[in-house]
Amino acid sequence: MKKISMFIVLCLLIVVFTGCSSAGGEGGTVNGITHTPTKQPSAPTQATKPASMPSPDPKKQSTLVFSMYKRDSYFETAAKAYEKEHPNTKIDLNYIVENTGEDVSRAKQEKFKSAMIAEFLNGKGPDLVVMDELPADKYIAKGLLANVGDMMKGDTSFKKENYYMNILDSLQTSEGGLYMLPLSFSLHTLTGDQQLLEQSGVRMNDQSWTWKEFLDTIQQLTAKQDDRYGFMAFDENKLLLDMARTDYNRLVDAANRTARFDSDLFLGMLEQIKQMKGKTVLYYGKDLKQTDGSKGFPIYFGENELLTPFQYFHYVANKQESGDHSTAFYEKPKAEGQQPGGYFEPRLKIAIHAKSSLQPEAWDFLKFLMSGEASAAAAWGANDLTYKGQGFNGTFPISKSLYAAKTNNMVQAGPLQMLEGGPVEITEKDLKKLDSLIESANKAIFDGEILQIMAKESPAYFHGQKSSQEVARIIQNKVTTYLNE
């Protein structure tokens, strides 16, 4: 008897010991935004028609729990404003860090991820959560997030025309569900000197070009003249990420759990990126210092991520300063046969817990957050340029009316002082150009474990440590492991 009980205790001890070690561990993976365009086979299919969302009972006392990894001052002002309007609703804001600077090792982010998993699986998670640091596709597949798209459709007081629906529509899953609403977004574009490109006589169509066509184009451009580079990219790895993202469905077949990173397609990407280096393509981080800008290196195309409207005007002004004739923004290459439209990156994506008992209240608050009513009324001037400290207030808002109010402020304020160069007058015509850039954006930049595995291994090839085949084989193995778990 004694022996048997000792034996059971021993066995349990072993299990616990091993269990302990798997729970520990810091550092680890960096999981950013995860929005997979591929099918989520186990995603709950909402058979029911979007029922009209019951409006929150104004007499009911309720406390909405709103969790996030990083603090955003907008949430605080918005929560205060909302509580003032709705005295019976309390907003309980929870965040882990003030800013990412205090969590360099990402240990706190890991902790946030584990805490959210534990809470959600208990059915006790927060009513609203910012999904930017969480693997959203996994949460959606487990049916833990409410379909906010249905709430939106069922709410007659929600004015679609006030929002950038091109952005929201392109975040739908393949089943048509929308589980996260981004409060803001940034734009990923190519930039170039329109006049110069037209003079070159090389035919191009940025509405439809694939990466191959784009790279052919810059090769043709550089063949004509010798002092100009074709394209200045951020760095090799980012270029690879962009290329892999457009061809994601050819590289990864999630339904059949197979990856094709050992294919000629991927090897071709790796090799082309390296081949072009220093000849037709330059890499910002390596080939020139931040302070040089592009002045010392004349280029045809550059790439840019616009975080604020001001940044758009600042960029254009800066380009003019360095001798551009007419700066234009072009669409980044896309997959073959994909409809025209630029890329955007959703930010501050908010989801509602599927098991929350306060869904009407949560939706009402989310609607309030989206409307941007409580946003600081500051103009987007030079002082607001830095995205970091600004959070929501410094980005493109999903609300058209807020965008209009802010850009209007900018026009009214008269000539804007730029960081370099003289004041620049912003006209309605300039704003129109920016508007069309926003309106045409319909392709979300997504991330995920697979792209991160790729981005972690490929520098070994770019730095000349390994051959492209070796790198591709390692990525293929790891991604296959991931897909077959």
Place this chain on the structure above:
Amino acid sequence: MNRSWVRRWLRKDGIAAIPFLAPSLAGFCLFFAVPLAMSFYYSFFDRVTDGTFVGLGNYRELLGSSSFRKATGNTLLFSGVGVPLLILLSLGLALLFNRQLWLKSAMKTAVVLPLVVPIASIVMITQIFIDWNGVLNAWLYRLDLPRVDWLNSDGAWTVILLIYVWKNIGYNMILFLAGLQTIPRSYYETARMEGAGSIRQFWGITLVYLTPTLFFVVLISLVNSFKVFRETYLLAGAYPYDRLYMIQHYMNNMFFSLDIQKLSTAAILMVGFIVILMSGLLKIEHRFLENIE
């Protein structure tokens, strides 16, 4: 009549033990027994909250997953090679230190020291050693050999094995030394008088009387071979080189995929495996001791 029975019962030792046992019993239930029972329960459902019973569906899915099979194979291989190697080396060291030796205590300390080194430091030193621009590659370069990306080659497995042996050899050695000291000197003297050589003495006396210790050391080594996951995870992340992908990686990744079902199922399978292994070991030990008597 009745009261005196209660009083007698209360005076018994068993009752007196309960308050002393209660804290550890509560801890045991809270941290071991209840979670295990819950995992067992979850392994038959498709969802944690309001799930439906799926029978052996999770088990079937798990065994059908090539990554799970890979993880199991790697774990078995690592423990299968690591544990015997560790035991052989630590037993050898223990036998060495059991006799008079120059600088014995200093050397003993050196062997035991890795036990108190924190994992973070081990990981950092290892990184310095095996990095692309690290110490090992500098040596290779000096020998005109091509550099190796240690974490993404079969060398990674050896590196982790070395860490495991280096870290645990001291502890095992102490256990063996303690075991060796319990063997009466007179046995050896008798054996020597009977004309037994040192090899005969080792097989006939040392190993036989060391068996209970050996059993315990195997157990601890096995547990520690599972624990090497921490170093692997910190060195190579959630998706390491194929050979290093252990069952704990699988479980850890399942947690971050919110797949508690697969996680529980994997844990239950692991418990089952360990229970079978342990009962086998116990039976062998039992038979062995019976034979001696």
